[in-house]
Amino acid sequence: MIFAINHRYFTSRGHEPDVVVFAQSTDHVSQIVKYCASKHIPIIPWGTGTGLEGGVTAPKGGVCLNLSRMDKIISVNPEDFDCTVQAGVTRNALNTFIRDTGLQFPIDPGANASLGGMCATSASGTMAVKYGTMRENVMNLEVVLADGSIIKTSGLKGRSRKTSAGYNLTNLFVGQEGTLGIITEATLKLHATPEAVLAAVAPFKDFQSAVDATVAIMQSGLPVARIEFLDEKMVDACNRFSKLSLDVLPTLFLEFHGSNNNIEMQGQLAEETCKSFECVKFNYETETDKRADLWKARHNAIYAAQALRPGSKAYSTDVCVPISALPGMITFAKDALKRLNLLGPIVGHVGDGNFHVFLIIDPKNAEEVERVHEY
Template structure:
């Protein structure tokens, strides 16, 4: 079940079977001027990405799988075959009936097995440029992220790496960036629109005392930069050879992102834990890539307590403030 079944370039959509991966699809699309942008890092299967509602570095501009799945063929537990938008249909909106497609996207196989998915495609950008910008503090880096999005810059990627993560990436990927909180950015568009995006973004980062951008314009340099970001898991694990790694994953409103990342960093230091931070901060999402000695019960206990505090704080920080005064 590894076939790319129906490509409709004029409608910007394609239908694929479960074994088709995102890299396979984009290689197939290369000569059409189209691409599928959802990029969780791994060369995952597209039906699997639909089942998990995968996100990734491009989600800030192009959305997650939830925004990019048009129709699904699903086999239910009793063998019934369901087409969530109707058999052979490729609607761009869901104005009539139940939105079954989004019911199954992210259901992780619990409601049925996805055997085909119809996906939204995009035009390959005329021009692409990436940049790296360093900051003196976590607060400044995340404040810049929030302000860039508030300014309406249609940025394609904006990724945050803290100082520990940058050190790990430098070592693992043979880079030489400053070991400080850092943003990896990428801009898509026409040459003229890129100039405007970059100018606005540079003004914002400089107002937060960010360094001058280190540019990655050619495809090889950009590929190396984003490969280092995608290899962050392996880079973190390499900080402590012989240890195991796992990732936390929380998402909060953008306005609360600076606070939670700063407080998470403080908690990691107080708990004496190794947890480099990286995240798709354009979505308010970040990960602590915890590196743990599985033979150390005390460290495992501290990690358990830390992750519980992080999850509770992420849930609590999203609640509206409640006045102590009783309304009359």
């Protein structure tokens, strides 16, 4: 059943495990790992199954170790801006729990992913430009190694912001996707909830201008919280799927976090910068509901892209380059789409040089799938 959840993200079902085990505790995980190690049985950790990398497929069968029931929030320390959670706690669950503290966990990959999975994949997202990725926000991890032993990557307590004692094991285990060990607990940094939030939509004549404006905004020192790029095909898809009425042009979605005193000034400076790079217009979104609709449309982009071709599947690329190389890389991607006659709306976290091409294909069309592989 759980693999049906993940099926919507891939062009095929892939490989499934022989058995699914729902872990209840770190000791339980340790016992399972010891047994599987003694029998040379592969283990595939599972959080919520929302990752696009295919890490939860089981090419050699084995045991799927589902961590979703390890969902306790162990501690929250508002005065220290940190918390400790089990691996199965989701991003939304944590933010709901800490809402009244005036704090937030801002890393937002789009899906309501498990925090253990976000650590394991070094998740990023729309707010990485201001708050960093998971790598910058993980302080300590509890990990079960391949022999079943349990370690803390930053020591037993592991809540200090700085240490020079030994190797940086935490960074080693963030992004290892279960290949070095299974993350069962994480201590994470929290951030203050901003007093004021301002969003904006800025369409441009061409994508080169949009990327140039992005670089200029980043270089200006403006504390932008989100800056997302959508090409004209992606904007068209979002208009249809999310009932928006945006100009069908290469577009930036922006968001600023700050105080009531400075948030408007941030927006004005961003507007001036964008208009110096042939921005067609600069529309502000100050109402909470309208901002939510805007970012919901961005997070639903992959579904919007699929809706352009009913019955299709989306095959997503995930490329990150230096920001200066972004225009050339997107040009290359667009030229390849045209040459191979593929439909591929483009969206990206341009603030850190990351973008996705959503290749919309018929998985039953072998010739088309071959062109996707060539892409």
